[in-house]
Amino acid sequence: xxxxxxxxxxxxxxxxxxxxxxxxxxxxxxxxxxxxxxxxxxxxxxxxxxxxxxxxxxxxxxxxxxxxxxxxxxxxxxxxxxxxxxxxxxxxxxxxxxxxxxxxxxxxxxxxxxxxxxxxxxxxxxxxxxxxxxxxxxxxxxxxxxxxxxxxxxxxxxxxxxxxxxxxxxxxxxxxxxxxxxxxxxxxxxxxxxxxxxxxxxxxxxxxxxxxxxxxxxxxxxxxxxxxxxxx
Amino acid sequence: xxxxxxxxxxxxxxxxxxxxxxxxxxxxxxxxxxxxxxxxxxxxxxxxxxxxxxxxxxxxxxxxxxxxxxxxxxxxxxxxxxxxxxxxxxxxxxxxxxxxxxxxxxxxxxxxxxxxxxxxxxxxxxxxxxxxxxxxxxxxxxxxxxxxxxxxxxxxxxxxxxxxxxxxxxxxxxxxxxxxxxxxxxxxxxxxxxxxxxxxxxxxxxxxxxxxxxxxxxxxxxxxxxxxxxxxxxxxxxxxxxxxxxxxxxxxxxxxxxxxxxxxxxxxxxxxxxxxxxxxxxxxxxxxxxxxxxxxxxxxxxxxxxxxxxxxxxxxxxxxxxxxxxxxxxxxxxxxxxxxxxxxxxxxxxxxxxxxxxxxxxxxxxxxxxxxxxxxxxxxxxxxxxxxxxxxxxxxxxxxxxxxxxxxxxxxx
Numbered sequence: 001x002x003x004x005x006x007x008x009x010x011x012x013x014x015x016x017x018x019x020x021x022x023x024x025x026x027x028x029x030x031x032x033x034x035x036x037x038x039x040x041x042x043x044x045x046x047x048x049x050x051x052x053x054x055x056x057x058x059x060x061x062x063x064x065x066x067x068x069x070x071x072x073x074x075x076x077x078x079x080x081x082x083x084x085x086x087x088x089x090x091x092x093x094x095x096x097x098x099x100x101x102x103x104x105x106x107x108x109x110x111x112x113x114x115x116x117x118x119x120x121x122x123x124x125x126x127x128x129x130x131x132x133x134x135x136x137x138x139x140x141x142x143x144x145x146x147x148x149x150x151x152x153x154x155x156x157x158x159x160x161x162x163x164x165x166x167x168x169x170x171x172x173x174x175x176x177x178x179x180x181x182x183x184x185x186x187x188x189x190x191x192x193x194x195x196x197x198x199x200x201x202x203x204x205x206x207x208x209x210x211x212x213x214x215x216x217x218x219x220x221x222x223x224x225x226x227x228x229x230x231x232x
Numbered sequence: 233x234x235x236x237x238x239x240x241x242x243x244x245x246x247x248x249x250x251x252x253x254x255x256x257x258x259x260x261x262x263x264x265x266x267x268x269x270x271x272x273x274x275x276x277x278x279x280x281x282x283x284x285x286x287x288x289x290x291x292x293x294x295x296x297x298x299x300x301x302x303x304x305x306x307x308x309x310x311x312x313x314x315x316x317x318x319x320x321x322x323x324x325x326x327x328x329x330x331x332x333x334x335x336x337x338x339x340x341x342x343x344x345x346x347x348x349x350x351x352x353x354x355x356x357x358x359x360x361x362x363x364x365x366x367x368x369x370x371x372x373x374x375x376x377x378x379x380x381x382x383x384x385x386x387x388x389x390x391x392x393x394x395x396x397x398x399x400x401x402x403x404x405x406x407x408x409x410x411x412x413x414x415x416x417x418x419x420x421x422x423x424x425x426x427x428x429x430x431x432x433x434x435x436x437x438x439x440x441x442x443x444x445x446x447x448x449x450x451x452x453x454x455x456x457x458x459x460x461x462x463x464x465x466x467x468x469x470x471x472x473x474x475x476x477x478x479x480x481x482x483x484x485x486x487x488x489x490x491x492x493x494x495x496x497x498x499x500x501x502x503x504x505x506x507x508x509x510x511x512x513x514x515x516x517x518x519x520x521x522x523x524x525x526x527x528x529x530x531x532x533x534x535x536x537x538x539x540x541x542x543x544x545x546x547x548x549x550x551x552x553x554x555x556x557x558x559x560x561x562x563x564x565x566x567x568x569x570x571x572x573x574x575x576x577x578x579x580x581x582x583x584x585x586x587x588x589x590x591x592x593x594x595x596x597x598x599x600x601x602x603x604x605x606x607x608x609x610x611x612x613x614x615x616x617x618x619x620x621x622x623x624x625x626x627x628x629x630x631x632x633x634x635x636x637x638x639x640x641x642x643x644x645x
Contacts, residue, residue: 002442004384004466006423008515014258015519018251025246025588033581040576090572101579156554156565163564212558 033102040098044110047091051117054084058124065131074132081125082167088117089173096145096175108180115174115181122172136168137222140200142176142193150209154197157212161219164229169219234538241534242585244527249592251520252418259421261414261472261603266378271303274373275356275437279346281311283364284320286479291324293367295331298374306333307350312340317364343430344448351437351445359437366431366478367395375474376434386439386466387428387458389416391604395477400617401487404625405480407597407611407618413472414600420470424521427455427498428468431476439466451497451642459505462517472603484625491629496636498525529630536627593619 061077092114095107125138141158143151158171176196178184187193191200195207201218210218220230276294280287287308294306308321318337325333338349347361358377362368372390379388391413394406416425428435433454440446443460446453461468481487502509502525511518555562597615601608608615636642 001464002439003464004386004439006384006465006467008423008465008513008517010512010515010519011255011422014251014254018247018254021250021254022243022247025250026243026585029581029584029588032584036576036580043574043576093572094574094577097577152550152554153557157557159565159568160558160561163568 037098037102040094041107041110044091044095044107047087048110048113048117051084051088051091051114054080054087055117055120055124058084058121062124062128062131065128074128077128077132078136078167081121081128082170085118085121085170085172088114088121089171092118092173100145111175111178112181115178115184118172118174119183119187125170125172135223135225136170137165137202137219138170138172139219140187140191141171141173142188142196142198142200143173144177144196145175146177148196151197154199154209157210157215158199160212161215161229165219165227168223168227234542237534238538238582241531241538242582242589245531245589246585246592248527249589249596252415253592253595255418255421256599259418261417261599266381268374268378271300272358272377273303273305273356274299274358274360274377274434275305275307275350275354276360276362277307277309277347277350277354278362278364279309279311279343279350280313280317280321280364281340281343281346282313282315282317284313284316286365287317288320288324289367290362290364291321291333294362295328296370297368297372298370301331304332305355306331307336307354308333309336309338309346309350311338311342311346342448344446344450344453347453348445348448351441354437357437359435359440360432361430362432362476363430363478366392366476368432368476369474372432372474372476373434376432376471379469379471380434380436382467383436384467385469386436386461386464387468388434389425389428389468389470390432390434391470391472391475392429392431392478393475393604394480396479399482400614401483402480403611403614404618404622405487407614408622410604410606411597411600413470414596414603416470417472417603419521420468422516422520423462423467424517425468425470426458426462426517426521426524427452428458428461429454431478439464450501451493452501455498456501459501459508459522462514463505463508487625488629488632491626492632492636495525495529495629495633496642499529499633499637500642502526528626529634532623532626532630533634535623536631540624540627590619 058077058080061073061080065073065077092111095111095114099107099111122138122140129138139158141154143155145151155173158173162169162171174184174187176184176188176193176198191198191205193200193205193207197209198205198207199210199215200206202222204218206218216229220226223230278287278290278294283290291306291308294304297304310318310321318335321333321335325335336349336353338346351359358380369390376388376390379385392409394402394409397403397406419425435457439461440457443457443464447456450456458468481490502522505522508514508518509522514522558565598608601611
C-alpha cells in the first residue's frame with residue numbers, strides 16, 4: 001500500500017490549553033451556582049424569619065381570641081393568616097423548584113422549616129375555627145414531586161380555586177415524601193393516607209385526583225353563605 | 233442522570249469550540265495566494281444518473297474554466313440513466329467538437345463504480361469528480377492546483393456554496409455550509425479533514441489509484457476516500473478562495489433523506505476504520521476528528537431529546553394537560569405567577585454555560601462569514617433560524633439514523 005510521509009502528531013499543548021480554559025469556564029459556572037444558592041437561601045431565610053414573627057403574632061392573637069372572641073378580631077386574624085399562608089406557599093413552591101434544579105441537600109433545612117410552618121398554620125387554623133364563626137374552608141393537600149402524575153393537575157385546580165375564592169379557602173400543602181419532618185408521617189397516619197395526591201377537606205379524606213367541578217361542589221357544601229363560584 | 237448527560241454535552245461542546253478557536257488564533261485562516269507555474273493535465277469526471285436537467289449547466293461551467301483547453305479532459309459517466317442524460321451529453325459533444333469530452337455509458341452500478349470507471353482511463357495527473365448538479369467557478373483550477381506544492385498533498389478541496397437559496401431550508405443550509413467549510417479550513421491546518429466532497433475535490437490521481445480508488449459499496453464514498461488518504465499519511469488541504477455551487481434539498485423531507493444517508497454512512501465508515509480511533513499513530517486525526525462523528529451524534533441527540541423534549545416539550549405538554557383540568561381559564565394563575573416571580577427563579581448555571589457557548593458560537597459564525605466574503609447582516613434572519621431550527625433538524629436526523637441502525641435499515645445509496 002502506498003504511504004505518504006506526513007508527520008502526524010497529537011497537539012498535546014493545544015488540547016491541554018483548551019482543557020484548562022474549559023475547566024476555568026466551568027469553575028466560573030460553579031461559582032455562579034454557589035452564589036445563586038447563597039442568594040436563594042438568604043432570600044428564603046429572610047422570609048422564614050418574617051414567618052416566625054407572623055406566627056408568634058398569630059399565636060398571641062389566637063390566645064386573645066380564646067378569651068374574647070369577636071367577629072372583628074376574627075376577621076383580622078383570618079386576613080393575617082391568609083397572607084402568611086400565601087407567603088409560606090410561595091416560598092415553599094420556590095424551594096421545590098430550587099430542589100428540582102440543584103439537589104435536595106442544599107435546601108432541606110429550609111424545606112423542613114416551611115413544612116413546619118404549614119403544619120403550624122393548619123393547627124392554628126383548626127383551633128381558631130372553633131373560636132370564630134369564620135367563613136372559610138381549609139384544605140390539607142398532600143402532594144409529591146416525584147412520580148406523581150396527577151399532582152400537577154390537582155395543584156393547578158387548587159391554585160385556581162384559591163385564586164377564585166381568595167380568603168374563603170385556605171390550602172395547606174405538604175410534600176408527602178418529605179420524611180425528614182416526622183409531623184408529615186403523623187398526619188399521613190392520622191388520616192390514613194396511602195395515595196398521592198390526597199386532600200383533606202375539613203377532616204374528610206379524598207385519596208384521588210378530584211376534578212374542578214367535584215371539588216367546587218365539595219368545598220361549597222361547607223359554606224353557609226355561598227360565594228359566587230358556588231352559585232354559578 | 234439527565235443532568236450529568238447535559239453537563240457532559242456542555243463540557244464537550246465548549247471544549248471543542250475553544251480548541252478550534254485556539255487553532256484559528258495560532259494558525260490564522262488566510263493561505264498565501266500562489267501562482268500556477270505550469271499547467272498539468274487534469275481529468276474532470278462527471279458521474280451522472282438521470283441528470284438531464286442539470287448536466288448541461290455543469291458541463292458548460294467546466295468548459296468555461298480558466299485553464300488551457302488542451303489540458304482538460306472531461307469524462308461524463310452515464311450510470312445507466314433512464315432519462316435523456318446520454319442524448320443531452322452527446323449533443324454537447326457535437327456542439328463542442330474541439331473540446332476533449334468523452335461519454336462513457338455503463339450499466340447502473342452507482343457513483344463509486346462510475347468514478348472508478350473514469351479513474352481507470354483518466355489521462356490527467358489530477359482527477360476531479362464533479363456532481364452533475366454542481367457548477368464550478370471559472371478560477372477553480374488556478375486557485376486549487378497550486379496547493380499541490382509537495383507530493384504529499386493528495387487532495388485539495390474548494391468551498392461549496394448553495395446555488396439557489398430559494399427556500400428557508402436552503403438558506404439554513406447555506407449558513408451551515410459557511411460554518412462547516414470554515415471549520416474544515418481550521419481542521420485542515422492540523423491535516424484533519426475527514427471528507428473530500430463530491431463537487432470538485434481535486435485528487436492526485438496516482439495516489440487515489442494506488443489506494444484502490446473509490447469504495448463502490450459505500451454510502452459516503454467521498455468520506456471513505458478521505459479517511460483512506462489520511463490513513464496512508466497524505467495531506468488534504470481545504471481552500472476557501474474558490475467555490476463550487478451546488479443544489480441543496482429544498483424541503484425537510486429531502487434534507488432528512490440526504491443527511492440520513494450521509495450520517496449513517498459516516499458512522500458505518502468510521503466504525504469500519506475504528507482501529508484508527510484514539511490511535512496515537514494517526515495524531516490529531518485519530519484522537520479528535522474521527523471520534524467527532526460519534527461526538528456530534530451524542531451532542532445532537534442530547535440537545536434534541538434532553539433539552540428540547542425533556543426540558544421544553546414535556547413540561548409544555550404537562551402544563552397544557554394540567555390547564556385542561558381548569559378548562560384553560562388560566563388568567564387567575566398567570567397573575568399569581570407574575571406576582572410570585574423573582575429573578576432568583578432563573579437557573580443561572582446552565583444559562584451561564586449556554587450563553588458562553590452561544591457567544592463563542594457567534595464569534596465562530598461571524599468569522600465564518602467574514603472569511604467566506606459574506607456579510608452577516610445579509611443573513612441576519614437566516615442565522616436566527618439557523619440557531620433555532622438547525623439543531624432540531626440535525627437532532628431529528630441523528631435520532632432517525634440511530635433508530636434505522638438499531639432495526640438494521642441501511643439504504644443502498
